[in-house]
Amino acid sequence: MDYTQLCYAEYFGLPKELSMIIVYSLASLTVILFFYFLKLRLNRYGIGLWEFILILLKGYRAWLPFLWDIATHRRFTKYESIGAVAHLMILYALLLSLIGTLIVAANQYIGIVTGKEVFCGYFFLGYSLVMDITAWVLFIGSALGIYRVLGRKELYTRNEYYTNLLFLVGFMYLAVSGAIIESYRFMHMDLWRYWMFMPNALLLSSISSSSVLYMVIYYTHFPLAFILIAILPLTAIFHSLLGLYNYIINYKRPLGELSKPFDLKELTAESATELKVGFSNVTEIPKLNKAEAIACTDCFRCQDACPAYAAGRPLSPMMIITKIKHGLYNNDDKLIDGSIADDELWACTTCGACMNTCPVYIRHVDYIIDMRRYLVMINMRIDQKKSSLLLNLSQYNNSMGMSNYGRHDWLKELGVKTIQENPGFEYLLWVGCMGSFDNRTRDIIKSLIEILREANLLDKIAILGDEETCCGDPARRLGEESRFQELALNNIELFRKYNVRNIITICPHGYNTFKNEYPKIDSWMRNIKVMHHSEFLEQLINEGKIRMNKNNIVFTIHDPCYLARHNGVVNPQRNIVKKLGELRETKYHGTQTFCCGAGGANYWYDVPEKKRISHIRLEQLMETNAQTIVTLCPFCNAMLTDAARIKGVEDKVKILDIAEIVKSSIIKPQEVKVSD
Numbered sequence: 001m002d003y004t005q006l007c008y009a010e011y012f013g014l015p016k017e018l019s020m021i022i023v024y025s026l027a028s029l030t031v032i033l034f035f036y037f038l039k040l041r042l043n044r045y046g047i048g049l050w051e052f053i054l055i056l057l058k059g060y061r062a063w064l065p066f067l068w069d070i071a072t073h074r075r076f077t078k079y080e081s082i083g084a085v086a087h088l089m090i091l092y093a094l095l096l097s098l099i100g101t102l103i104v105a106a107n108q109y110i111g112i113v114t115g116k117e118v119f120c121g122y123f124f125l126g127y128s129l130v131m132d133i134t135a136w137v138l139f140i141g142s143a144l145g146i147y148r149v150l151g152r153k154e155l156y157t158r159n160e161y162y163t164n165l166l167f168l169v170g171f172m173y174l175a176v177s178g179a180i181i182e183s184y185r186f187m188h189m190d191l192w193r194y195w196m197f198m199p200n201a202l203l204l205s206s207i208s209s210s211s212v213l214y215m216v217i218y219y220t221h222f223p224l225a226f227i228l229i230a231i232l233p234l235t236a237i238f239h240s241l242l243g244l245y246n247y248i249i250n251y252k253r254p255l256g257e258l259s260k261p262f263d264l265k266e267l268t269a270e271s272a273t274e275l276k277v278g279f280s281n282v283t284e285i286p287k288l289n290k291a292e293a294i295a296c297t298d299c300f301r302c303q304d305a306c307p308a309y310a311a312g313r314p315l316s317p318m319m320i321i322t323k324i325k326h327g328l329y330n331n332d333d334k335l336i337d338g339s340i341a342d343d344e345l346w347a348c349t350t351c352g353a354c355m356n357t358c359p360v361y362i363r364h365v366d367y368i369i370d371m372r373r374y375l376v377m378i379n380m381r382i383d384q385k386k387s388s389l390l391l392n393l394s395q396y397n398n399s400m401g402m403s404n405y406g407r408h409d410w411l412k413e414l415g416v417k418t419i420q421e422n423p424g425f426e427y428l429l430w431v432g433c434m435g436s437f438d439n440r441t442r443d444i445i446k447s448l449i450e451i452l453r454e455a456n457l458l459d460k461i462a463i464l465g466d467e468e469t470c471c472g473d474p475a476r477r478l479g480e481e482s483r484f485q486e487l488a489l490n491n492i493e494l495f496r497k498y499n500v501r502n503i504i505t506i507c508p509h510g511y512n513t514f515k516n517e518y519p520k521i522d523s524w525m526r527n528i529k530v531m532h533h534s535e536f537l538e539q540l541i542n543e544g545k546i547r548m549n550k551n552n553i554v555f556t557i558h559d560p561c562y563l564a565r566h567n568g569v570v571n572p573q574r575n576i577v578k579k580l581g582e583l584r585e586t587k588y589h590g591t592q593t594f595c596c597g598a599g600g601a602n603y604w605y606d607v608p609e610k611k612r613i614s615h616i617r618l619e620q621l622m623e624t625n626a627q628t629i630v631t632l633c634p635f636c637n638a639m640l641t642d643a644a645r646i647k648g649v650e651d652k653v654k655i656l657d658i659a660e661i662v663k664s665s666i667i668k669p670q671e672v673k674v675s676d
């Protein structure tokens with residue numbers, strides 16, 4: 001046969017009209033069943049079919065970035081290989097198979113309308129080869145998937161386990177049956193000359209000559225594909241659709257922003273008594289979050305990334321979601337005082353590594369904080385250290401339990417003016433609780449002040465003095481939402497009163513709270529530019545306001561979770577450090593950083609653990625053999641300094657804030673003159 005006559009022969013050797021009627025009837029039934037099962041599944045979580053469809057449609061802006069994420073498998077490959085490769089192979093094979101099916105259908109319709117089929121000749125040969133390779137990719141990917149599912153049976157619900165296997169075995173059957181169908185056509189159309197475009201057909205020629213076998217295979221191949229599509233919403237493969245749903249419901253929501261369960265400003269005495277905060281059982285979980293959790297595929301990625309799990313704390317983010325999911329499946333609704341222990345919730349540092357790596361975009365921290373809210377606000381079940389923190393916040397308006405009176409007197413002695421003394425200020429320096437009261441952190445602030453003095457910017461800076469309080473981050477992360485909102489509202493009022501336009505802070509927790517959470521308390525906060533001091537220092541360097549010496553020092557950077565992962569600030573610190581010496585990165589850096597152990601209010605209480613998170617982190621940093629570890633957060637600095645002291649390695653490595661290394665490298669104007 002001449003190659004130009006080669007074309008897709010969909011109903012080759014079959015009664016064409018009858019086959020078309022069967023195929024299109026089953027396809028229509030598949031669509032009806034798919035939506036019926038989708039409705040059934042969603043209704044279990046209280047979500048309507050149209051509500052779900054509208055969420056997907058209204059979130060159309062998120063579709064492209066979502067597809068890009070999936071196409072690159074960016075999240076899948078972060079912590080794991082076999083599962084990532086298997087998933088990638090299956091996904092691309094199914095996509096290419098779908099394209100192949102659409103080409104066949106399009107060719108048919110074009111042929112019916114114009115009397116001439118178009119996807120023929122070289123195109124047909126080329127795509128035949130693609131489909132042959134695709135069949136292998138699907139077969140091997142599915143086999144790898146089965147290996148992985150069998151190895152973790154205990155993690156799945158019955159439904160998940162068997163439907164995962166059903167789909168994977170089904171994919172393998174589709175790959176083999178598709179190749180046999182092609183092989184039969186290859187032989188009976190006498191295409192031997194073109195075997196190099198259809199190597200599978202040649203390979204299977206000995207078993208695919210029977211027309212009975214061909215009919216059996218054909219009439220099981222496409223119905224199986226239809227059945228898998230129709231039952232998808234009832235199975236664990238529903239995660240393919242829920243991944244998009246999760247991406248949409250959290251689209252553009254900063255990683256570091258916690259949900260707002262109520263608005264304190266709008267609470268009346270009556271509504272406050274009826275207020276429900278957090279949850280202790282699965283029935284109380286908001287319906288959209290129920291569907292979010294169901295997307296979990298027990299892939300272990302979040303657990304592998306979790307510093308609390310690595311430290312042997314009683315927490316696995318995967319198990320938190322798995323327990324919620326099992327509760328939803330089995331109508332076994334007790335979480336707190338049921339499947340989840342209090343310490344699992346307290347072990348979380350809210351570092352965000354789990355959320356950053358989850359391939360179906362689950363926000364684990366939302367669930368953990370909601371259960372903390374239940375423990376703190378409804379049940380009041382907290383230990384002494386957590387109670388002390390809350391007491392400090394309510395009595396002193398700061399997390400350190402010290403009087404706010406005179407908290408910035410030492411700064412005034414350095415020539416820094418308060419906001420009342422300097423009404424023309426440009427930047428509010430948010431000193432923070434650590435900066436105000438902790439001696440080590442005061443040194444960091446002092447270095448920053450010296451830099452500002454060198455840059456002749458001290459007059460543009462002001463502090464709040466006695467009026468400064470806690471930003472509210474520890475209260476919110478501990479689960480005390482009312483205290484957080486109270487502090488936030490007071491601070492916003494102050495910012496408004498003094499017409500604050502720019503905030504500089506050395507604390508990534510304050511940075512995250514002002515930038516991502518305050519605007520949800522009062523939209524006026526969107527007018528304020530919040531800067532971490534690393535961003536501000538980089539700006540000063542770029543503007544030539546400070547000049548620095550480069551030395552032979554080897555640095556490594558410890559990126560704070562709330563700066564790098566939650567807010568994507570990873571470049572300023574690197575740009576600065578590279579100007580001062582050599583930078584050696586740890587394996588976990590930038591947005592993939594590893595927690596110091598202090599976040600999520602963990603700085604103020606203890607959790608049972610086998611090894612301290614800060615010790616694990618210090619070891620990772622010291623593996624670089626850097627002389628100086630650069631920190632960008634007073635809490636990280638305190639945790640790592642403490643770890644170095646306990647491990648007895650204080651002499652081997654310096655732990656300094658970015659402001660301190662900049663300050664010690666500044667070239668004074670007189671030195672510039674001399675060197676000029």
Ligand code: SF4
Pocket residue numbers: 302305306307308309315316317347348349350351352353354355364365
């Ligand atoms: S936020 Fe961090 S500590 Fe908490 S569960 Fe996720 S990875 Fe673990």
Ligand code: SF4
Pocket residue numbers: 295296297298299300301302303317318321354357358359360361362
């Ligand atoms: S929550 Fe996400 S990352 Fe964790 S096991 Fe489930 S799917 Fe994987």
